[in-house]
Amino acid sequence: MSSKVNFVFDSNPLGLYQAGQLISGTAELITERPKTIRSIFITINGYGETRWQESEERVGEDGKTTKSLVTHTTTEVYYSTDQPVYGQAGGSQLELPTGKYVFPFRATIPPNAPTSFNGAHGQIKHEVTLTIDRAVRYNNTFKQCFTVILPHDLNRRLEYKEPLQRLESKSFWWGSIFGAHKPMIMDVSTSYSAYVPGQKIHFHLVLDNQSDVQCMDVKVRLIKNVSYRANSSGAKEQLKVTESRVADKHCGEVLKHNKAKFDEFLTVPPTTPSTQSEKDPIRVSYTLRFIAKTFKLHGGGDLVMDFPITIGTVPLLGSADDKGPGAEKSQPSGASHPGSPNFQEDVSDEQFESNTFKPRYPVYPFDGKPGTNGSNGAANFPSLYPKAEEAHPATPVKFTPNPVSPAAQKSPPYTTNTPVASPPGGNFEVLGFSIPPDYKPTPSAPAASSTGGIGWK
Template sequence: MGKLDVFVVTYSKERPVYFPGQPVQGQVTVELNDTMKIRGIRLRLKGMARVHWTERKSSGSGGSRTEHFSAEEEYFKTSFLLAGRWNDEPGQDINLPAGRHTFPFSYNLPSQLPSSFVGDCGLVHYDAKCTIEKPWNFNNEAITSFRVQNRLDLNRERKATKPAHLSKSKTLCCWCCASGPISANFSIDRQGYVPGEAIIINAEIENLSNRIIKKSKVFLKEEVEYHATTETKFKMRDVAKLKHGEISQGETHYWNDEQLVVPPLTPSYLKGCIIINITYSVMLDVTPAGPCSDLVLYLSVIIGNIPLQDVVAQPPPIIRPVAYTPPSTAVSRRTKNGSRPPRMSVYIETSC
């Protein structure tokens, strides 16, 4: 790095996670082994969201083309001069002597910001970038990210304390003969949770068909909507799951107060972001043997970060810590300058 031994942006917090409206405080550290002539040192803080994906589209005559879909939002962008002068200001360059130099900074975040998020087709990202501008030479840059966590208070969500229930049946077809149905009653104790809490699962699965049921599973699913200018893309992933085994013909199987622990997750809705929306659901998936589709039931849940006050505290579950890897880490470099169907209370399906 020549004259530059150390060039980093650090925060006053060991874990740089902030609520909207809080001050982001830290310092820029520059360590030189010789005098460096500079125009100035500036720091830029920025918050933004971006979505992007590509799709292959038919272009006629058997050909195809790649279409790009994208959108961006900027929540704030502010710059500070830490030393010297701005690039477009008149004046003399300065000589920064050898040694260690620290430049503190502080910035109050706007009061309305979405939580940090990284998904398959988009992200909400916050970072600080410091630039050493040098006359007639390459600039140096150091970039590091920080996280924002917007509050979602479950006590303000009307459905959070209410239990949810769904019943559904399915008749299995076997060539030209229909067997009896498989049916399920599926319920959860309430609809609002924070990470670390357990969703209490109850289910009754009745197998009146002429086949075995291979397994039943319960998933906590995250569904993300990415909104570009002209298109919307849906992405779903499993974030937690439980599994039970076979159910023989004529048997009834029960899930009794099973606990599905909520892992660390971004709060529902991603409030403050227009181009990305996040929802969560609990899904019961009953898998019969043979060539037939599964019996699937969905119940919507809300994931917040301020827990319900009028819910009896659960015993603390055992959860494994999840390490957070920010989208970009502190670096120094040289530069020249599928939606699912609507939920319903009762649904009967008679085809495979």
């Protein structure tokens, strides 16, 4: 290849930004042979895109039904800035000699720009692009993605501090064959209804298995639900919904006519924060699912309890001292905060078409280990990311000016530090039980969503 480009972000080697922040850096262009060009410009933009295909049946003019493959797609641009750095757009031809050229770039990310996301049927992408506009031949384009996070402070909504709790029961036709109609009862509670990556979801679960059916395993899962929207060619809006498992916990079996209590936790991995806007073409939400797994032969299916749960970017004050549901909660104070986050790649393996970029999300050190600062983009609470005015510039490097409009030269770029890689990321009791004479099951939970794609171990 005759040219290559190295992008460097000022004082931010991993390219981590908060919506509303200033993004700046340099693009180093190296050419191995002369080029005839018109201009070079740098674009900084953010956009959302969805696309998938579905088979649809259509009735033709002859009355016959045929199947065809239909593509649903949509694109939404959140912001875009073009910065000429060499020559003039649409101007006369220039000779770009062999050598090294360093061009600065600078832009402000809109305060409502959505969080970076890479999924099976869509993406929210933020990137810097250097384009060499060539007069005769095809343009040369070089791109570099960066992560943008729209802050989601869980302390802004009081309902996030409320616990999740419910009691459900289920009967099986297997027991009714032998004249027994006693149910399997699950009682679940958590400390809060919202968490951040790195935090432990402490839960208290009591499974009273009065039935004649064995519970093979009590499973707890954090499910990521993604809704993709598309509006193709002015047609009505299309919707594609997927769910994937991002965290899993196996608590153990519960024999028939036994009761078991589990005081356990599920750690939230690096994952996309819950979407806050109702208008985004890609919406991310989460479900905390508790499953009492039974044999299919016994009929009636598993006992499943689903809770909607929110994943944010700033934890609840006092949540660092969480000892589980039922324990006394500490009063919010600075000392009870887990500390500075580090930033780790999304745990999901899904990607949109050829996009292999993995966004990084803040992960808090609830294990007591302090977060790291500086080299990985972390900062002290409550600010998640370093501000541009707080960065200390290093020695300037040589800057190649625009030969056509020298008056429009920008400030020289600065060197950055070498990126530092981030480190990789029960109690069981069997009891006797007799159901109280005045026991009444609580109202049923919302209808469980499809479990397609979720396999049992």
